Amino acid sequence: MANKVRVRICVGTSCFVMGAAQIQSLEFNAPSDIADYIEIIEERCMNLCKEVKTKYNSGPFVWVNDELVEEATYEKVVNKIREEIKKSC
Amino acid sequence: MSDSLFIEIGSAQQQKNGEDCFGDTVYSKKIPEERRIISILSDGLGSGVKANILSSMTTRMAMKFVESNMELMHSSEVMMDALPVCQIRKISYATFSVVDTQLDGKTRVFEMDNPPFIFIRDNKAVNVRYREIYSEKWKERTINISQMTNQEEDRIILMSDGVTQAGLGNRQYPLGWQRQGCLDFILEKIRKNPMISANDLAHAIVQEALNKEVAKKAGDDISCTVLYFRKPRKLLVLTGPPFDEKRDAEFAELVSAYDGKTAICGGTTANIIERELCLKCEIDKTSFDMTIPMCSTMEGIDLVTEGILTLTDVYRMLKEGIDNNKNNGAVRLTKLLLDSDRIDFVVGTKINIAHQDPNLPMELEIRRNIVKKIFRILQDKYLKEISVKYI
Numbered sequence: 337m338a339n340k341v342r343v344r345i346c347v348g349t350s351c352f353v354m355g356a357a358q359i360q361s362l363e364f365n366a367p368s369d370i371a372d373y374i375e376i377i378e379e380r381c382m383n384l385c386k387e388v389k390t391k392y393n394s395g396p397f398v399w400v401n402d403e404l405v406e407e408a409t410y411e412k413v414v415n416k417i418r419e420e421i422k423k424s425c
Numbered sequence: 426m427s428d429s430l431f432i433e434i435g436s437a438q439q440q441k442n443g444e445d446c447f448g449d450t451v452y453s454k455k456i457p458e459e460r461r462i463i464s465i466l467s468d469g470l471g472s473g474v475k476a477n478i479l480s481s482m483t484t485r486m487a488m489k490f491v492e493s494n495m496e497l498m499h500s501s502e503v504m505m506d507a508l509p510v511c512q513i514r515k516i517s518y519a520t521f522s523v524v525d526t527q528l529d530g531k532t533r534v535f536e537m538d539n540p541p542f543i544f545i546r547d548n549k550a551v552n553v554r555y556r557e558i559y560s561e562k563w564k565e566r567t568i569n570i571s572q573m574t575n576q577e578e579d580r581i582i583l584m585s586d587g588v589t590q591a592g593l594g595n596r597q598y599p600l601g602w603q604r605q606g607c608l609d610f611i612l613e614k615i616r617k618n619p620m621i622s623a624n625d626l627a628h629a630i631v632q633e634a635l636n637k638e639v640a641k642k643a644g645d646d647i648s649c650t651v652l653y654f655r656k657p658r659k660l661l662v663l664t665g666p667p668f669d670e671k672r673d674a675e676f677a678e679l680v681s682a683y684d685g686k687t688a689i690c691g692g693t694t695a696n697i698i699e700r701e702l703c704l705k706c707e708i709d710k711t712s713f714d715m716t717i718p719m720c721s722t723m724e725g726i727d728l729v730t731e732g733i734l735t736l737t738d739v740y741r742m743l744k745e746g747i748d749n750n751k752n753n754g755a756v757r758l759t760k761l762l763l764d765s766d767r768i769d770f771v772v773g774t775k776i777n778i779a780h781q782d783p784n785l786p787m788e789l790e791i792r793r794n795i796v797k798k799i800f801r802i803l804q805d806k807y808l809k810e811i812s813v814k815y816i
Binding site: 349353357360361363380383394 | 696708721
C-alpha cells in the first residue's frame with residue numbers, strides 16, 4: 337500500500353475531554369492489522385466545535401483521510417480506518 | 426516592584442526519622458507595600474508534634490514582632506515567656522533565625538542558637554560581623570544581629586542544626602557534617618551551576634545532609650532556607666483569545682515585544698499568535714499524556730500548551746506538588762512558573778462556546794476563575810510578583 341491512512345485527531349480541550357485522549361492511544365498501541373498503515377496527526381482545536389448543532393454533531397472530531405468522524409470513539413475510528421485500508425487495496 | 430533586585434526564597438525540610446511532622450518551621454512573607462521580605466527558620470526543642478508546636482509558635486510570633494518593628498530584645502523575651510515549658514527539660518525553648526530584608530538590599534539577620542547563617546557573595550563565603558545582645562531575664566540566651574547591604578547574586582542560607590550535625594555518630598563523620606562541610610558543598614554546587622535556584626539549592630543541601638546520616642535516616646529535623654538575590658526572571662503567560670477580534674494583532678504584539686520568556690496556554694490562542702506573527706506551530710509528541718493534551722513547539726516561544734485542562738492541572742500541582750515522573754504540558758508549565766520571579770498574565774476573556782456544553786465535565790472552569798486561583802497561590806505560597814491584564 338503506497339499511501340498511509342492519515343488520521344487527524346482534534347486534541348482541543350472539548351474533544352479531548354469527550355474522549356480524544358483514548359483515540360490518541362492509536363499512536364502507541366494500534367491493533368496489529370492496521371498499525372503499519374496509519375499515520376497519526378494530532379491537531380490543535382480545528383474549530384469544528386464552534387459549529388456544533390448548526391453544521392456538525394458533537395465531538396470528538398477525527399478526520400480519517402478526507403472523511404470526518406463525528407462523536408468519534410476508539411472503535412469507530414478503528415472501523416473507519418479498516419474501511420479506508422480496504423478501499424485502497 | 427523593583428526592576429533591580431529580586432529575592433527568591435526556597436526551602437526544603439526533612440523530618441526526623443519516625444516522626445510524622447516537622448519539628449522545624451520555615452516561614453516567609455512578602456510585604457509588597459514596604460518592599461520587604463521576612464524569612465524565618467525555627468527549630469523547636471525535641472522533635473515531632475511538640476517541637477512542631479514550639480517552632481510554629483515561635484515563627485508566627487517572630488513574624489508579627491519583626492513585621493511591626495518591635496524592639497528585638499523585648500519581643501524575644503515575650504516569645505520565651507509565651508512558649509509552653511517542656512515537661513522533661515523544664516524549659517521553654519525554640520531557636521530562630523530571622524532575615525529581614527528590603528528590596529533595595531538592606532538586610533538584617535537575627536539569630537538565636539541556630540547554626541550561624543551562611544552568606545555567599547561572588548561565589549565565596551563572607552563572614553559578616555555581628556553584635557551580641559543579652560536578655561536580662563533569660564541569662565543564657567544571646568541574640569546575634571548582623572547587618573549588610575545585599576547586591577545581585579548574593580545568597581543567604583539559613584539552616585537548622587539537623588544540617589550541621591548530619592551524620593553524627595557515623596564513622597566517616599564522627600562530629601557530623603559540620604558547618605564547614607556544608608559550606609564546601611554549597612560552594613561546589615554554586616561553582617558547578619552559578620545560577621542554581623534557591624529552591625534547588627535548598628533541596629540539594631537537605632538531600633546531601635540526609636545522605637550523610639547513618640542508613641540515610643534523619644537523626645534530627647533537617648531544614649534549610651535559601652534567599653537568592655538576583656535580577657528577576659520574567660515570564661509572560663498568554664491565555665485565551667481577546668474578547669474583540671480586532672485586538673488580535675495588539676495581543677500578538679505583546680509576545681514579540683516581551684523581554685523574557687513566554688508561554689501560551691490555549692489552542693485558539695496559539696492559532697492567533699501563529700497567524701499574526703507568521704510562526705509555525707507543531708505538536709510536540711514527547712509530551713504525550715492520557716490526561717493532558719500535548720504541547721506544541723513554536724519558534725521563539727518557550728512553551729505552548731492546551732488551555733483550561735492544563736491550567737486546572739497546574740493549579741492542582743501548585744497546591745499538591747509537581748508530578749515529577751511526568752513530562753506533560755501541565756508539568757512543564759508548572760516548572761516554568763516556579764522558575765520565574767515575575768509573571769505577567771494576559772488573559773483573553775472571550776468565552777469558548779464549545780465549553781458551555783452541559784455534557785462536558787464540571788472541571789472545565791471559566792478561564793478567568795482558574796487564572797485567578799493560580800495567581801493567588803503563586804503570590805501567597807510561592808511569593809512571586811504577579812500582574813494580570815484582561816484583554
